[in-house]
Amino acid sequence: MTSRTDSGSRRAQVVGIGLIGGSIGMALRAGGWHVTGVDRDAVRVEKGVALGALDASGFDEDAAIMFVATPVGAVAEVVAQCLGRGSGVVTDVGSAKHAIVSAVPDGRFVGGHPMAGSEQEGVEGARPELFEGSVWVLTPVEGTDPGAHALVRSVVASLGAEVMELSPQRHDALVAMVSHVPHLTAASLMGLAAEGAEEHRALLRLAAGGFRDMTRIAAGHPGIWPDICVENRDAIVDVLRRLEEELAHTRSLVERGDRAGVLDILERARAARVNLPARVARTSEMAEVRIPVPDRPGVLAEVTTLASELGVDIADLEIAHSAEGDAGVLILVIEGESIDRLRDALAARGYHASMRSLA
Amino acid sequence: MTSRTDSGSRRAQVVGIGLIGGSIGMALRAGGWHVTGVDRDAVRVEKGVALGALDASGFDEDAAIMFVATPVGAVAEVVAQCLGRGSGVVTDVGSAKHAIVSAVPDGRFVGGHPMAGSEQEGVEGARPELFEGSVWVLTPVEGTDPGAHALVRSVVASLGAEVMELSPQRHDALVAMVSHVPHLTAASLMGLAAEGAEEHRALLRLAAGGFRDMTRIAAGHPGIWPDICVENRDAIVDVLRRLEEELAHTRSLVERGDRAGVLDILERARAARVNLPARVARTSEMAEVRIPVPDRPGVLAEVTTLASELGVDIADLEIAHSAEGDAGVLILVIEGESIDRLRDALAARGYHASMRSLA
Numbered sequence: 001m002t003s004r005t006d007s008g009s010r011r012a013q014v015v016g017i018g019l020i021g022g023s024i025g026m027a028l029r030a031g032g033w034h035v036t037g038v039d040r041d042a043v044r045v046e047k048g049v050a051l052g053a054l055d056a057s058g059f060d061e062d063a064a065i066m067f068v069a070t071p072v073g074a075v076a077e078v079v080a081q082c083l084g085r086g087s088g089v090v091t092d093v094g095s096a097k098h099a100i101v102s103a104v105p106d107g108r109f110v111g112g113h114p115m116a117g118s119e120q121e122g123v124e125g126a127r128p129e130l131f132e133g134s135v136w137v138l139t140p141v142e143g144t145d146p147g148a149h150a151l152v153r154s155v156v157a158s159l160g161a162e163v164m165e166l167s168p169q170r171h172d173a174l175v176a177m178v179s180h181v182p183h184l185t186a187a188s189l190m191g192l193a194a195e196g197a198e199e200h201r202a203l204l205r206l207a208a209g210g211f212r213d214m215t216r217i218a219a220g221h222p223g224i225w226p227d228i229c230v231e232n233r234d235a236i237v238d239v240l241r242r243l244e245e246e247l248a249h250t251r252s253l254v255e256r257g258d259r260a261g262v263l264d265i266l267e268r269a270r271a272a273r274v275n276l277p278a279r280v281a282r283t284s285e286m287a288e289v290r291i292p293v294p295d296r297p298g299v300l301a302e303v304t305t306l307a308s309e310l311g312v313d314i315a316d317l318e319i320a321h322s323a324e325g326d327a328g329v330l331i332l333v334i335e336g337e338s339i340d341r342l343r344d345a346l347a348a349r350g351y352h353a354s355m356r357s358l359a
Numbered sequence: 360m361t362s363r364t365d366s367g368s369r370r371a372q373v374v375g376i377g378l379i380g381g382s383i384g385m386a387l388r389a390g391g392w393h394v395t396g397v398d399r400d401a402v403r404v405e406k407g408v409a410l411g412a413l414d415a416s417g418f419d420e421d422a423a424i425m426f427v428a429t430p431v432g433a434v435a436e437v438v439a440q441c442l443g444r445g446s447g448v449v450t451d452v453g454s455a456k457h458a459i460v461s462a463v464p465d466g467r468f469v470g471g472h473p474m475a476g477s478e479q480e481g482v483e484g485a486r487p488e489l490f491e492g493s494v495w496v497l498t499p500v501e502g503t504d505p506g507a508h509a510l511v512r513s514v515v516a517s518l519g520a521e522v523m524e525l526s527p528q529r530h531d532a533l534v535a536m537v538s539h540v541p542h543l544t545a546a547s548l549m550g551l552a553a554e555g556a557e558e559h560r561a562l563l564r565l566a567a568g569g570f571r572d573m574t575r576i577a578a579g580h581p582g583i584w585p586d587i588c589v590e591n592r593d594a595i596v597d598v599l600r601r602l603e604e605e606l607a608h609t610r611s612l613v614e615r616g617d618r619a620g621v622l623d624i625l626e627r628a629r630a631a632r633v634n635l636p637a638r639v640a641r642t643s644e645m646a647e648v649r650i651p652v653p654d655r656p657g658v659l660a661e662v663t664t665l666a667s668e669l670g671v672d673i674a675d676l677e678i679a680h681s682a683e684g685d686a687g688v689l690i691l692v693i694e695g696e697s698i699d700r701l702r703d704a705l706a707a708r709g710y711h712a713s714m715r716s717l718a
Contacts, residue, residue, distance in 0.1 A: 187628035188605040194631035210576040217569040222625035226618035240610040246547040251599040259585035266581035269546035272553035301663035
């Protein structure tokens, strides 16, 4: 099971061969690393080798860097095992950090969390470019060995990710806010709406774009959430409590008919949302293009083909529905320098697009 | 200001010439109606005439049907005025119904609410096909004149909308659930995330697809919400309270590490969300096509063009982002009968699409 070489400098170990572990293996191999992989389930390792995510099956004690990509509930234990068996640096990809980092106070361990994922699960969905342009959080602490930190940082950056350093607690609070609590809230809203079968039928007919947008993440795989809720319990509980307070405050404004108060909440939220970039990490200046979309076939094809023909790279695309009804605006995010080209071409075809810079 | 004719049978009045009022005017005119319009702001009426939403400016006392499309806070008063000045049937488009319907207990008034809208505001965004395929709720009550109800029903259906009859209270409860509370919740989440400027910068970098989907509606125009919150106060307060309870329940499960409880909530929500059709009203059987989208330019154009070439009408399109990261799956909703054609063509081009019926 063990492979040995004289030098571990370009040898890596991955533990847990799923979507993330498999993608790390592929990206490392593309960068010239020799990657050994292990998983509780031997079939996943076989698949990983077959799909080109791994060079070999087993545990490479001489690996310079070991990635722990198991379910978050198992991370601390597996990190400790890796530190015991190998001599290299260990990092992980768990979506909660404080509990893990506190459980393994070893200078050779650097906590990590790539903010990348996919709707797909398993090594079958792995791809080497998964981390390109995404944010990868590292959570070094006081006792972290600077050399270990520097190595993890440079390897992660070499996978195409943008490294962001945060304390474990700060990471957990932020992720609870932007990922965990929104997910639980979407599920709560959906659950509330689904109460009672008869009610559900009517709701289905009325639920339009806004509601669908709000609850979309509730369609994701539930399996990972019990672990996340245990590992990031404190931060999730804190943010949930604050959201409940915020909703209770909003309710009291509605209850006493405080128009100005309601307007203030919505205006502040709008300003914050409008400033939320449509895509996370991008070095060049991006621009947002909004095109009202008439409800006829072919418009999407026409606009996206036009962009393609003009060499305009669409970094992101969404259809913003109104709160009620299905009418929409097609929102494209493109490189700022492409604005003029696309505007002229759209105008020539009769589209009334509005543009703004996201700089 | 007043135009008179012998017969009001194909004469309609619109009060409030914005997006909805203007679109009603255009759709009525396309159906052969003579439409007169009035607004507190004379400029809007001028625009309405110029854009083809209205035949004439003023108040047509002989109109067979009068549409009140003012902001919801003014509806009850304007409905009463219309009932006093004209002899025809009156309906409205306000997004809360119980307060309005109770305030105007007249057999000639039938409350209504088209579940159609647009990101755009004002008569400039009006278009005659706005209501095609959308749900238009009518809220007749015990004292409603059957003839008035039948007329409103047939006119609304002639605009292409699917009529759905609900009691005013039921309408208000459902709309609070699928529209008003989701909007307030998105605003609360966004507001919470935006607290503190320094926090905001880090959040912006971490906020990925799921959070953006959740908070998208918070970017909508805040101006209409104070009115809605006043008019639909009771239902909104009730649903907000239930959501707070649901979140508190979820929080208690997280607090005591109840994995099974958390999983149960998420699994029920997922089942309900997966059954939520991507589009509201559609008579034929629809199917959902999910295509993993690699992050390279041209894929959207290729897929949408392919559908276009095959004559496959895309009823809806969305990109589902994972909770973390920007990877996505392109989701198309198409007619069920087109499934085989599209599947074969996609497979021939190397796309691994999965399909399911929405029947």
